[in-house]
Amino acid sequence: MNQIKMQVTINLMIKSETAHRAWATLRPVALCLLLGSVPALAHAQGAPAAQAPASGYSTSTSSSAVAGAQNELYNASGQNGAQPTQDSFHGSVVTGKATDGVLDLSLDDAIQRGLRQNLGLILQTSSQKSANGQRLEELQELLPTVRAATSIEVQQVNLASYGISFPGVPAIIGPFQVVDFRAFLTQNLVNVSALKNYLAAKHNFQGAKFTAEDARDLVALTVGNAYLLCIADAARIEAVTAELATSKVSLDQAVAAHDAGTSPKLDVLRAQVDYQNEQQTLISAKNSLEKDKLALARTIGLPLEQVFRLTDLVPFQALDHVDPETAFQQALKTRKDLKAYSEQVESAAASKKAAWAYQLPVARFSGDYGDIGTTPGHSHGTFTATGEVSAPVLQIAKTRGQEEVAGAQYEQARAKLSDQVQQVNQDVRDSLLDIQSAAKLVESTHSNVELANEALSEAQQRFHAGVSDNLPVSQAQSQTEQANDQYISALYQHNVAKLSLARALGVAQSNYKDYLGGK
CATH class of the missing domain: 1.20.1600.10 (Outer membrane efflux proteins (OEP))
Structure with missing residues (x-):
């Protein structure tokens, strides 16, 4: 020092x-x-x-x-x-x-x-x-959406519990089973x-x-x-x-x-x-x-x-x-x-x-095809085909709000690009x-x-x-x-x-x- x-x-x-x-x-x-x-x-x-x-x-x-x-x-x-x-x-x-x-x-x-x-x-x-x-x-x-499902259902039904009674018909039915192999298809046609x-x-x-x-x-x-x-x-x-x-x-x-x-x-x-x-x-x-x-x-x-x-x-x-x-x-x-x-x-x-x-309306198709019966050896093919067109009727406020939010984000993106240049x-x-x-x-x-x-x-x-x-x-x-x-x-x-x-x-x-x- x-x-x-x-x-x-x-x-x-x-x-x-x-x-x-x-x-x-x-x-x-x-x-x-x-x-x-x-x-x-x-x-x-x-x-x-x-x-x-x-x-x-x-x-x-x-x-x-x-x-x-x-x-x-x-x-x-x-x-x-x-x-x-x-x-x-x-x-x-x-x-x-x-x-x-x-x-x-x-x-x-x-x-x-x-x-x-x-x-x-x-x-x-x-x-x-x-x-x-x-x-x-x-x-x-x-794209098409396809899913498959397999189900085996075993039931026994008590008819008397539903108030159903017929002479000569047993009150207890079953047990019986249903086997179902099925594929489901969904496709948006217009969206x-x-x-x-x-x-x-x-x-x-x-x-x-x-x-x-x-x-x-x-x-x-x-x-x-x-x-x-x-x-x-x-x-x-x-x-x-x-x-x-x-x-x-x-x-x-x-x-x-x-x-x-x-x-x-x-x-x-x-x-x-x-x-x-x-x-x-x-x-x-x-x-x-x-x-x-x-x-x-x-x-x-x-x-x-x-x-x-x-x-x-x-x-x-x-x-x-x-x-x-x-x-x-x-x-x-x-x-x-x-x-x-x-x-x-x-x-x-x-x-x-x-x-x-x-x-805007949305058009969809959905369907399923499968094989159903009591057993796989005793079954038959079944299918369902459905075409649907749906459109919103009363959601004006929601649609308008979504448009304003998206519009604001678009303007922000344009401004950021201009500034970045x-x-x-x-x-x-x-x-x-x-x-x-x-x-x-x-x-x-x-x-x-x-x-x-x-x-x-x-x-x-x-x-x-x-x-x-x-x-x-x-x-x-x-x-x-x-x-x-x-x-x-x-x-x-x-x-x-x-x-x-x-x-x-x-x-x-x-x-x-x-x-x-x-x-």
């Missing part, structure tokens, strides 16, 4: 000229800090954000992009079956057991595992099966409402299929984001390790200068504080990596005790200029969630017609803006890293030559750490922005390699 107070006191005693030079060096870093914190991809209000790492570099923008995409899929899922929640895509179904040794995990391996075991995708697939089951139920109303209900269920099933395909894109985005975050953590550890080595050199210089009598004890204390701060930062960075690796394992269904290492680096690769309007037109053709919304509109339209058709347009343009901004940040922060390293080297040389104390060295080390943090953050944001563009275009699952590039 005394060392920390001494550090603060020394900082307060910096001359104005030194402070001016320090601000000139830190100014680009400060700008990067401001720019890097703008959550430009946060287009879904109320969506849960991913946990930010403890290392200090910004990931809020990319986390909002993933949460927004999850929210879109959640809204497009309809009402059938076991729906995935917005957090389901961060879970998985674990298969197998952890193996000995270290598992090499590439980005492609991680995404393929996620496409097999991610919980959100599994729930969405179950929802698709549920929608297909409802479609088959509605289809049965249009417009049943036909429209089937069409509505059919469109719901098609919408569920498109939503399940869209969920595969979201899995690629979620897993890719988790993998890129681990890469950023690993880069952060590498940078802090290098900074720790530099702090150790500065500490050794301060100790040597103090032992030689050319430097005060204050320089040694300041260097020790810097060195210990780097040690603490390294501990925090390693902890963040391990926690983010656990989150990645949860997303792709790896046992949490499985030890693995990342094999892909995904370095910076600039993306060629993409025209927003051209990209938007492409997204209109490839986004599966838009197709799912379109199917919901068609389903609502069919339901609206079904509600109106409930007032604009959401896709925004997704594309947001991603392109984030790519451009992140690319500029990568260039700026990379330059800052080079300048900060040069400034640190110059400060160390001046201290070693005895021209100045080690306060400029301490400041230069802090600037280098900030520059490295922002450079790592910019690389992460650029890669996730490109992955978000692939998601916005509806090609994240199939073309993510084209957007991330590199090994």
Whole structure:
């Protein structure tokens, strides 16, 4: 605690000229800090954000992009079956057991595992099966229904109990038996409402299929984001390790200068504080990596005790200029969630017609044929055939109410589709803006890293030559750490922005390699 107070006191005693030079060096870093914190991809209000790492570099923008995409899929899922929640895509179904040794995990391996075991995708697939089951139920109303029954009835009748008495006729008749083997057939000949209900269920099933395909894109985005975050953590550890080595050199210089009598004890204390701060930062960075690796394992269904290492680096690769309007037109053709919304509109339209058709007559045929007698060997065939036409007479309020409910659902479905088209347009343009901004940040922060390293080297040389104390060295080390943090953050944001563009275009699952590039 005394060392920390001494550090603060020394900082307060910096001359104005030194402070001016320090601000000139830190100014680009400060700008990067401001720019890097703008959550430009946060287009879904109320969506849960991913946990930010403890290392200090910004990931809020990319986390909002993933949460927004999850929210879109959640809204497009309809009402059938076991729906995935917005957090389901961060879970998985674990298969197998952890193996000995270290598992090499590439980005492609991680995404393929996620496409097999991610919980959100599994729930969405179950929802698709549920929608297909409802479609088959509605289809049965249009198909013949045949059932069979077999009965054996044994009776003994007391005629006296019914007040029946005839001379020469026994009061007790029986026991006697009747054996009946019979098949029953029912068929709706004309039922417009049943036909429209089937069409509505059919469109719901098609919408569920498109939503399940869209969920595969979201899995690629979620897993890719988790993998890129681990890469950023690993880069952060590498940078802090290098900074720790530099702090150790500065500490050794301060100790040597103090032992030689050319430097005060204050320089040694300041260097020790810097060195210990780097040690603490390294501990925090390693902890963040391990926690983010656990989150990645949860997303792709790896046992949490499985030890693995990342094999892909995904370095910076600039993306060629993409025209927003051209990209938007492409997204209109490839986004599966838009197709799912379109199917919901068609389903609502069919339901609206079904509600109106409930007032129409329904024609049915029913019949049965069987063999009846005292025993199977003493029986005879019998049948019944019935044709029926029924129509509602007085249910005006019910029919009108059903029409209004179905009409309101149809208008809601149309409004959601229209809004989703604009959401896709925004997704594309947001991603392109984030790519451009992140690319500029990568260039700026990379330059800052080079300048900060040069400034640190110059400060160390001046201290070693005895021209100045080690306060400029301490400041230069802090600037280098900030520059490295922002450079790592910019690389992460650029890669996730490109992955978000692939998601916005509806090609994240199939073309993510084209957007991330590199090994």
